Amino acid sequence: MSKLASAQDFSKQGVADAIAVLKQQFGDRLSESEAVRSHHSHTTTRIPQQLPDAVIFASSTQDISDIVSACHKYGCPVIAFGIGSSLEGHVNAPFGGICIDTSEMNNVLNVNTEDLDAVVQPGVTREALNEYLRDTGLFFPIDPGANASLGGMAATRASGTNAVRYGTMKDNVLALEAVMADGRIIRTGSRAKKTAAGYDLTRLLVGSEGTLGIITELTLKLYGVPEMIAGGICSFPSIEAACNAVITTIQYGIPVSRIELLDEVQVRACNRYSGLELPESPLLLLEFHGTEAGVAEQAELFTSIAGDFTDAEFVWTTDAAERKKLWKARHDAYFATMNLMPGGSGVSTDVCVPISRLAECVNETHQDIQDAGLLSTIVGHVGDGNFHCMPLAMPDDKDMNARISKFVERLSERAIRMGGTCTGEHGIGQGKQQYLLEEMGESVEFMKMIKTTFDPKGIMNPGKIFF
Amino acid sequence: MSKLASAQDFSKQGVADAIAVLKQQFGDRLSESEAVRSHHSHTTTRIPQQLPDAVIFASSTQDISDIVSACHKYGCPVIAFGIGSSLEGHVNAPFGGICIDTSEMNNVLNVNTEDLDAVVQPGVTREALNEYLRDTGLFFPIDPGANASLGGMAATRASGTNAVRYGTMKDNVLALEAVMADGRIIRTGSRAKKTAAGYDLTRLLVGSEGTLGIITELTLKLYGVPEMIAGGICSFPSIEAACNAVITTIQYGIPVSRIELLDEVQVRACNRYSGLELPESPLLLLEFHGTEAGVAEQAELFTSIAGDFTDAEFVWTTDAAERKKLWKARHDAYFATMNLMPGGSGVSTDVCVPISRLAECVNETHQDIQDAGLLSTIVGHVGDGNFHCMPLAMPDDKDMNARISKFVERLSERAIRMGGTCTGEHGIGQGKQQYLLEEMGESVEFMKMIKTTFDPKGIMNPGKIFF
Numbered sequence: 045m046s047k048l049a050s051a052q053d054f055s056k057q058g059v060a061d062a063i064a065v066l067k068q069q070f071g072d073r074l075s076e077s078e079a080v081r082s083h084h085s086h087t088t089t090r091i092p093q094q095l096p097d098a099v100i101f102a103s104s105t106q107d108i109s110d111i112v113s114a115c116h117k118y119g120c121p122v123i124a125f126g127i128g129s130s131l132e133g134h135v136n137a138p139f140g141g142i143c144i145d146t147s148e149m150n151n152v153l154n155v156n157t158e159d160l161d162a163v164v165q166p167g168v169t170r171e172a173l174n175e176y177l178r179d180t181g182l183f184f185p186i187d188p189g190a191n192a193s194l195g196g197m198a199a200t201r202a203s204g205t206n207a208v209r210y211g212t213m214k215d216n217v218l219a220l221e222a223v224m225a226d227g228r229i230i231r232t233g234s235r236a237k238k239t240a241a242g243y244d245l246t247r248l249l250v251g252s253e254g255t256l257g258i259i260t261e262l263t264l265k266l267y268g269v270p271e272m273i274a275g276g277i278c279s280f281p282s283i284e285a286a287c288n289a290v291i292t293t294i295q296y297g298i299p300v301s302r303i304e305l306l307d308e309v310q311v312r313a314c315n316r317y318s319g320l321e322l323p324e325s326p327l328l329l330l331e332f333h334g335t336e337a338g339v340a341e342q343a344e345l346f347t348s349i350a351g352d353f354t355d356a357e358f359v360w361t362t363d364a365a366e367r368k369k370l371w372k373a374r375h376d377a378y379f380a381t382m383n384l385m386p387g388g389s390g391v392s393t394d395v396c397v398p399i400s401r402l403a404e405c406v407n408e409t410h411q412d413i414q415d416a417g418l419l420s421t422i423v424g425h426v427g428d429g430n431f432h433c434m435p436l437a438m439p440d441d442k443d444m445n446a447r448i449s450k451f452v453e454r455l456s457e458r459a460i461r462m463g464g465t466c467t468g469e470h471g472i473g474q475g476k477q478q479y480l481l482e483e484m485g486e487s488v489e490f491m492k493m494i495k496t497t498f499d500p501k502g503i504m505n506p507g508k509i510f511f
Numbered sequence: 512m513s514k515l516a517s518a519q520d521f522s523k524q525g526v527a528d529a530i531a532v533l534k535q536q537f538g539d540r541l542s543e544s545e546a547v548r549s550h551h552s553h554t555t556t557r558i559p560q561q562l563p564d565a566v567i568f569a570s571s572t573q574d575i576s577d578i579v580s581a582c583h584k585y586g587c588p589v590i591a592f593g594i595g596s597s598l599e600g601h602v603n604a605p606f607g608g609i610c611i612d613t614s615e616m617n618n619v620l621n622v623n624t625e626d627l628d629a630v631v632q633p634g635v636t637r638e639a640l641n642e643y644l645r646d647t648g649l650f651f652p653i654d655p656g657a658n659a660s661l662g663g664m665a666a667t668r669a670s671g672t673n674a675v676r677y678g679t680m681k682d683n684v685l686a687l688e689a690v691m692a693d694g695r696i697i698r699t700g701s702r703a704k705k706t707a708a709g710y711d712l713t714r715l716l717v718g719s720e721g722t723l724g725i726i727t728e729l730t731l732k733l734y735g736v737p738e739m740i741a742g743g744i745c746s747f748p749s750i751e752a753a754c755n756a757v758i759t760t761i762q763y764g765i766p767v768s769r770i771e772l773l774d775e776v777q778v779r780a781c782n783r784y785s786g787l788e789l790p791e792s793p794l795l796l797l798e799f800h801g802t803e804a805g806v807a808e809q810a811e812l813f814t815s816i817a818g819d820f821t822d823a824e825f826v827w828t829t830d831a832a833e834r835k836k837l838w839k840a841r842h843d844a845y846f847a848t849m850n851l852m853p854g855g856s857g858v859s860t861d862v863c864v865p866i867s868r869l870a871e872c873v874n875e876t877h878q879d880i881q882d883a884g885l886l887s888t889i890v891g892h893v894g895d896g897n898f899h900c901m902p903l904a905m906p907d908d909k910d911m912n913a914r915i916s917k918f919v920e921r922l923s924e925r926a927i928r929m930g931g932t933c934t935g936e937h938g939i940g941q942g943k944q945q946y947l948l949e950e951m952g953e954s955v956e957f958m959k960m961i962k963t964t965f966d967p968k969g970i971m972n973p974g975k976i977f978f
Contacts, residue, residue: 158867400625
């Protein structure tokens with residue numbers, strides 16, 4: 045069993061020494077104020093906050109290399125921070141240490157329109173990149189919901205609604221620059237679209253959650269903005285019927301860009317919150333990208349597929365305003381759910397199963413929610429077999445929060461039992477370490493070997509991914 | 512600098528001991544005959560053969576675990592073998608040792624038609640898998656040319672003509688089972704389409720060329736057989752014109768399945784070999800997959816794009832026999848090249864650059880071929896910026912072979928200088944170790960750290976990827 049860093053490996057003196065040295069270099073850009081430290085460990089989740097000892101606002105790769113070198117010298121934990129929208133406690137500082145805020149590293153360094161790629165700093169958010177690209181006819185498709193930083197999205201292997209067509213961050217990062225645990229700066233690849241040159245360090249760093257290195261530059265794939273976008277919705281009598289329509293759609297090779305499932309609890313919540321009048325049964329929302337003829341063909345094919353599984357009509361449009369209206373239930377889903385329990389907070393869960401098991405997994409989960417007396421909606425990126433529940437609790441309702449924790453445990457185990465994963469896109473962080481072990485078994489030992497050889501002092505985001 | 516295994520680390524006694532022990536277990540399935548050993552180190556290239564001391568025909572994961580455990584115990588090199596179609600000396604045994612032939616592990620274990628995935632043993636070839644899938648309406652798209660084993664294709668991160676649409680092995684392996692250097696068996700993932708659970712060991716093993724573990728099972732993505740396939744060809748007045756047509760096609764987001772470039776030397780060779788009458792200028796060959804309307808739209812869009820760069824007509828068809836005729840030049844390219852020098856042998860090179868630099872890279876390479884007095888064709892998977900030259904020499908022509916080596920050096924350096932890679936799909940093996948260093952710099956140190964922590968005795972395919 046590889047030994048990883050634990051609290052006793054980090055001395056208060058080491059942390060203090062690192063801060064003292066770095067204060068000389070960074071001056072006002074190093075903050076020890078509680079407000080700043082608290083903001084940088086805000087987990088947006090049920091996981092309690094654990095504050096770093098200091099936050100440094102980095103403005104260059106060399107800054108980050110200097111900070112990590114000092115932390116390496118003095119044995120001080122170091123945690124990278126994008127915008128803090130991760131969901132499994134990734135930015136927490138369980139052993140204290142220094143948080144590196146990358147939000148000022150927000151330059152798009154290069155856009156190569158002919159090669160459909162861009163080189164960006166890690167603090168650029170996905171919306172900022174797309175805003176920057178507006179006049180180029182290109183876009184970056186990965187959309188995890190939050191306006192996350194691209195460095196953070198790579199570090200957590202983010203994806204979201206349109207991964208079914210465009211893949212996840214693993215598929216859309218061509219190369220990285222990163223600062224490793226001793227401060228060395230490496231480049232993991234080139235701008236070539238494919239390579240067979242050595243081990244794939246790019247994809248080793250993507251999803252490593254800041255535990256192996258800090259991403260300081262990303263080379264990303266871009267795509268042409270589709271000539272036409274169509275959106276549509278269709279109700280189904282059951283989760284099975286909806287899932288079977290999804291399976292058939294994927295099997296036919298229809299290149300759907302988004303295919304989202306809302307369960308009937310979510311639809312009811314949306315009706316109430318947004319004043320909609322949708323049938324209160326499972327709903328699929330679709331989006332097609334292509335030429336005018338292409339999206340029409342996709343929509344027609346889906347109409348004919350849906351007809352085998354529901355009597356309801358598939359309503360679709362290429363008009364942007366109409367499309368927005370049709371998709372209103374999806375856009376408002378989060379707030380509609382939160383509105384079910386004013387003052388409460390939601391726990392965003394995340395599992396992914398082979399789509400053949402999706403109906404079974406969602407149905408069992410649905411039953412589990414009822415049996416456990418929880419209030420929760422279900423929303424899924426069903427083309428990938430990925431879905432989220434959002435059980436609600438009042439912050440001081442200890443019993444309910446405990447029941448939710450047990451529910452998350454059962455949900456993770458259910459997904460693993462069905463040949464899936466305990467996390468499709470949120471990552472392990474502090475929240476899912478035990479399920480990683482269940483899911484990956486002996487493989488975790490090999491992950492830990494990489495961790496200990498790259499970061500022998502265990503300073504890089506300690507307490508994440510592994511126990 | 513991490514220390515890797517070298518000749519003195521492997522004693523003749525250790526190898527002999529491992530063989531003696533394994534002979535007891537495997538009997539006739541262990542061969543020490545020179546013919547068998549020679550067959551298993553046939554490199555299909557200019558790289559001289561280096562024979563293993565024995566070959567074992569494995570029939571199960573447990574067999575491989577037993578072999579590797581014994582090799583680990585006695586310090587004996589171990590080399591995995593699929594069908595031996597790799598091109599950079601991957602199956603050579605520079606320090607002797609045991610070659611594990613996986614060709615008898617050729618079962619398709621499971622096909623999940625609803626999830627579009629299959630679980631296969633490593634000795635299944637890509638053609639055998641597609642033959643097996645014939646009645647399912649599904650297929651596995653990766654096509655490196657040779658009827659390679661899927662284990663070998665994963666180990667070398669293979670791709671080929673239709674990677675422009677379907678990606679490479681990195682994109683199409685969902686999970687692996689592998690035997691690691693001490694004989695432990697791990698699984699790197701599930702059948703879920705995406706995951707954010709821990710480090711991406713799947714993609715670490717894909718492309719690791721047998722130096723970290725031996726792949727014993729693969730979970731692969733499948734795709735629906737397209738309703739319609741169209742093929743077409745178009746001549747261009749120059750490499751630039753052809754490349755600009757490619758760039759525009761990719762930027763428009765036309766989902767071409769194949770887009771291949773033959774330079775005029777290759778076209779001339781094909782005319783001569785196959786009795787064709789193609790204009791002796793650069794040629795693009797395309798393939799479109801989709802619905803009937805979809806491929807027609809793609810072909811029409813390409814027609815209009817090509818019109819901006821050539822006066823020649825884009826000729827295309829959906830008729831299978833006609834399509835084969837149109838593509839004859841591409842199918843015969845290898846033999847047409849070999850026919851330029853009867854009795855000679857060709858060195859298949861492999862680089863990949865951003866497509867914006869492709870014309871420049873191909874043109875410089877073309878000039879280099881002339882200046883160096885070589886006889887070589889150029890064929891490219893140009894949608895990815897990947898191309899191959901095939902310089903020819905008589906086996907005993909030392910001067911020409913030396914000139915070819917120098918040419919490969921310049922070509923690799925040229926690709927790296929243009930922001931590309933020294934290998935798009937053939938891998939590093941024994942042939943490109945020095946260029947890996949040039950291309951990846953300090954990153955190679957981190958690759959070697961993984962190598963030494965996973966395989967401290969250096970028994971896994973020693974002498975490959977790293978010096």
